[in-house]
Amino acid sequence: MAKKSTGITPLHDRVIIKPAAAEQKSAGGIIIPDTAKEKPQRGEVVAVGPGKPEEPTTVKAGDKVLYGKYAGTELNVDGVDYLIMRESDILAIV
Template identity: 70%
Template sequence: MVQPIHDRVVIQPEKAEDKTAAGIIIPDTAKEKPQKGKVIASGPGKKDDPNTVKPGDRVLYGKYAGTELQFEGEDYLIMRESDILAIID
């Protein structure tokens, strides 16, 4: 697995919706980028500011936050903890 350093976090984005609530199938070209995901790994944080998210947390992040990464056939994002907007219960 990829182990982030400093205040970086590795997130596995949730899959984009395939259908609307009414059952209309959404083509790949019209799908929205997901803004929710699961924390896979978290760095220790900055010297005086430890990271508050931990592996397993579901989070909400900005639409264009992070850097996309593919590792062992899976899609991930690496971003700063400050790019995370909220932890979802």
């Protein structure tokens, strides 16, 4: 429901997420080149829409969440990457 630093207000059950940075090293200490990095599947909720009348949103700005690998639509606002997705695409709050 809140317009945050993005300047974008999501509608209905949409959520704006700032993805976490991709891992720079593997668990074994090997540096991963940019072309081989996987898309992050976790991030922080930046803004939340009001929800639908019959089902309000359950996440709030500041929550750390896990989402599907190919969930959401990428957008870039003032040089910062965000994802916008439906709340149902979020798998868990961590």
